[in-house]
Amino acid sequence: MIKIQGLDFKYGSTLALKNVNLVEEEPIIMGLWGRNGAGKTTLMKLLAGLEKPNNGLIDIHGISPYNQSEGMKYIAYMQENHPFSEFWNVKDALRFGAYFNPNWDQQYAEELVELFELPKKKLIKKFSKGMQTMIKIVIGLASKAPVTIMDEPTNGLDAFRRKQFYDVLLETYEDHPRLFILSSHHIEEIEPLCEKIAVIHNKTLASYTDTEELKQRGLMLTGPIEEVQKLVQGHHQILQQKKLLNQMQVMIDDAITDEWQTIANEYKVHLENVSLQDYLVQKTMTQERRD
Numbered sequence: 001m002i003k004i005q006g007l008d009f010k011y012g013s014t015l016a017l018k019n020v021n022l023v024e025e026e027p028i029i030m031g032l033w034g035r036n037g038a039g040k041t042t043l044m045k046l047l048a049g050l051e052k053p054n055n056g057l058i059d060i061h062g063i064s065p066y067n068q069s070e071g072m073k074y075i076a077y078m079q080e081n082h083p084f085s086e087f088w089n090v091k092d093a094l095r096f097g098a099y100f101n102p103n104w105d106q107q108y109a110e111e112l113v114e115l116f117e118l119p120k121k122k123l124i125k126k127f128s129k130g131m132q133t134m135i136k137i138v139i140g141l142a143s144k145a146p147v148t149i150m151d152e153p154t155n156g157l158d159a160f161r162r163k164q165f166y167d168v169l170l171e172t173y174e175d176h177p178r179l180f181i182l183s184s185h186h187i188e189e190i191e192p193l194c195e196k197i198a199v200i201h202n203k204t205l206a207s208y209t210d211t212e213e214l215k216q217r218g219l220m221l222t223g224p225i226e227e228v229q230k231l232v233q234g235h236h237q238i239l240q241q242k243k244l245l246n247q248m249q250v251m252i253d254d255a256i257t258d259e260w261q262t263i264a265n266e267y268k269v270h271l272e273n274v275s276l277q278d279y280l281v282q283k284t285m286t287q288e289r290r291d
């Protein structure tokens with residue numbers, strides 16, 4: 001479905017991505033996480049054919065997307081700052097969606113507009129942040145493109161609208177399985193939807209892992225300073241450590257296993273799985289310190 005091999009990209013003389021490699025054959029919902037400036041948007045633009053790779057290969061359904069009108073059949077890309085004309089309302093935006101997407105589903109687009117209660121006549125530039133995100137969701141989902149890329153699709157959505165977005169995305173994905181790529185800085189917002197998560201760090205793809213596997217990583221040990229220190233002494237995968245009064249907390253890059261549980265009981269140290277966001281932030285910070 002998509003294949004990226006040895007991809008390098010520079011903005012002028014500034015290297016933005018180097019040696020990115022990723023293959024996904026299945027129509028899954030993929031998360032794309034990275035800290036600010038990691039290169040997520042750059043990668044999405046390259047996949048959508050808006051930028052030309054300096055080196056390497058991108059293959060989407062057998063097509064190299066840069067400058068290929070053929071690629072438009074397969075790819076819908078909803079950018080974070082989508083270039084809607086300042087004179088457009090919802091109707092105009094749907095016309096734009098229909099024009100650019102050969103698999104466009106007008107009836108579904110209108111149903112989504114109703115669901116999200118978007119005013120049809122109001123100019124999109126006067127929409128709230130959440131409403132602007134919702135119209136992009138409408139276009140992304142109604143495009144029914146085999147590869148649908150959405151940059152920060154939960155930006156500005158409140159809990160109610162986010163839940164609606166999850167529901168409609170999963171519903172349309174089940175009806176028409178296709179590859180979705182959803183980017184976010186806040187992994188918690190997209191993780192419930194994503195089967196796998198690609199982490200962009202240090203200008204490259206740092207990992208591409210099943211979400212369930214990734215969620216198990218990151219264990220936090222909390223207990224009296226001396227006990228925790230004894231327990232983690234010589235451990236190579238320490239991501240973070242802090243002391244508070246006579247207590248110490250250490251985050252380790254591992255999953256909670258029976259072995260860890262036994263050791264923690266023995267040392268009377270508390271063991272818990274950290275949040276995915278905390279794990280990814282600490283993991284990328286630790287890599288940075290080592291580089």
Ligand SMILES: Nc1ncnc2c1ncn2[C@@H]1O[C@H](COP(=O)(O)OP(=O)(O)OP(=O)(O)O)[C@@H](O)[C@H]1O
Pocket residue numbers: 011014015016034035036037038039040041042043185
């Ligand atoms: N038009 C541009 N010209 C020059 N450098 C750019 C341009 N766009 C992005 N960059 C640089 O490329 C790198 C990757 O940026 P990119 O926008 O892809 O990151 P991102 O992961 O999407 O970040 P964020 O989460 O903050 O939106 C950054 O160092 C950024 O400064």
